Amino acid sequence: MQDEIRTILNYNKDTIMLFGSTLLAHPELGYEEFFSSAFIESAYRKMGLPIENKLARTGLKARIEGKTHEITVCILSELDAVISPSNQFAAESGEAHACGHSTQSTQVYAAALALNTLKEQLDGDVVCMAVPAEEFLDLQHRLELQKQGSIAYLSGKQELIHLGAFDDVDMVIMIHSQPENPSYDVFVGGGSLGFTAKHIQFIGKEAHGAAPFKGVNALQAANLAMAGMNANRETFSEEERIRIHPILTKGGDVVNTVPSDVRMETYVRGSCKQAIDKGCNVVDRCVQAGASMMGAEVKVKTIPGYLPLKQDSNLSTLFASIAKDVQGIGDVVWGKDMIGSTDMGDLAQLKPCIQPTMGGFIGEAHSKEFCMVDAWESYRLGGELLAELVLALLTNGACQAKQVRDSFIPSMDRETYLVHLQAQGGR
Ligand SMILES: [Zn+2]
Ligand SMILES: [Zn+2]
Structure with missing residues (x-):
């Protein structure tokens, strides 16, 4: 399977590279990622995938339909950039993809190209989801959007949970960058504040x-x-x-x-x-x-900010075992906590989620120096990891996906979560 996925990705190299460089050159702040969202949507439309768009202003879901539809795996990326004016890829406005969110979206796109080709093998659906506003900044503007009634919550995943956009997916997988780590090591199962x-x-x-x-x-x-x-x-x-x-x-x-x-x-x-x-x-x-x-x-x-991240151990174990066999991946490191915080921490209270990180980046996150060592290696390896993981979950009657879904114990349901947000000073 690895060879097949790699062949598909290599065949589409120019398209994937152009996708990545276009997003990298158009950084946008949270809830304002209109260019990125429309660009990603057009790429998925070209693949003939059904789309739900304008979720929480700029979010979107593209669905790859397998043979059956009993279970759905979501592979997710974040749309937004940060303000990092001295970063070499910064726009004139100072916005830049200085922690690799455009890389995430390109990895999901690469995986989608492979999975769409191999969909006859899938015992379930795949949702490729792009979400707005992970970085919790520009608060004055977002409070204004909240006042206008355009959003209810200041982070993208909070807003999408509120809108029920995750209700039809059973688990969520995302790969984030691991800054200051030029080799392609992966970091699995860590937490966050x-x-x-x-x-x-x-x-x-x-x-x-x-x-x-x-x-x-x-x-x-x-x-x-x-x-x-x-x-x-x-x-x-x-x-x-x-x-x-x-x-x-x-x-x-x-x-x-x-x-x-x-x-x-x-x-x-x-x-x-x-x-x-x-x-x-x-x-x-x-x-x-x-x-x-x-x-x-x-x-x-x-x-309300973000809850501490607790990654699903079954998904983490499966991801680690796949990563070990992917040619080009370096060490597989367990349990290293991430420095910042993420709204994946919130989603992980409700659904089995993982957010492993992958190296291939130099510079500290949100800094001047942050960049990919080699764009194609980042896109190819991330795409391959995501596609392999989805295939492992959704083949053989989707038995591994069902095991992940059925053994997960949520710490909150959607209603309890929304009460928690309100108690924290939400809307
Ligand atoms: Zn960041
Ligand atoms: Zn980030």
């Missing part, structure tokens, strides 16, 4: 910069709040892995006016819900105290 986001506004009183005694300085309030957060860091234990990393998104209006409107955003990350709640409590106390010390006001909006 979860987080909650905070959007904070300090409100002071403006006055001429030369008459600060007539004003209330909101920037000083923010500064005191950050000092308070820093003083609390020694109270976080190793196991809680609490990370608080605020930025000021607005520090004032003009230099000769006392700042009266200062905005701050932060994530509060942690290894479990209790740790995240503890970190949130610290942030809430510190921003209240900072404001109070200056006689300013403060408004805090708590925004």
Whole structure:
């Protein structure tokens, strides 16, 4: 089977390379990936696949129908880019695919080309899904979209869960980049931190910069709040892995006016819900105290972030055994946690999910240096891994897929999950 898949991918090399370079050259921020979405849709339409589009603004699903339709495996990619102006592939606006999301979409496309050719062998369906807004940024804009009623939640997978877009798939598979890892090693079964986001506004009183005694300085309030957060860091234990990393998104209006409107955003990350709640409590106390010390006001909006990722062990084991045999893959490494957080953590509460990572990238994620070592190797190996895994799951009466589906114990159903989002400060 490996040879057959490889032959199909090699035969389509030019098409796959063009697909990848087009997406890489058109980075777009979350919920605004209109070019990428339309481009991917047209590629799947050319393959004759039925499409559901405009899911959560830009998301789409293309379905490869097998011989039977009793079980469905979803292979997923993320559409959005980040802001990384110095990255060599950055657009003029500063947006760039600086953690490999365009690579993911190309790997899924490559796998789809192979699986569509081999669909007569599949005892189930494959959904190729492109999802918006994994990176949790540009919050002001997304809050505006939420206010307009265009979205209910700020992350793509949260929104798609809310819309029921995952209801007709039984498991979800995605491969993310492993930065700073030039060889094609794969990392299986690791976890990730979860987080909650905070959007904070300090409100002071403006006055001429030369008459600060007539004003209330909101920037000083923010500064005191950050000092308070820093003083609390020694109270976080190793196991809680609490990370608080605020930025000021607005520090004032003009230099000769006392700042009266200062905005701050932060994530509060942690290894479990209790740790995240503890970190949130610290942030809430510190921003209240900072404001109070200056006689300013403060408004805090708590925004549901992502839950810690727990990958499905059956899918991980199968993926690892396939990866060992794929020619060109380096080491298979178990249990290395990822640095950031992902909304796959949320989806993995409801469905069996994996998000192994694969090397072939230099540079740190979201940095100037981040890029693929060799685009074709990334597309080919990722496509091959996904196609092989789907074939393993969906042949022989789909017995392996059924075993994954039937042995999974969800920690939440969709309704409980939506209640959780609302309790976290959702819509
Ligand atoms: Zn990223
Ligand atoms: Zn990413």
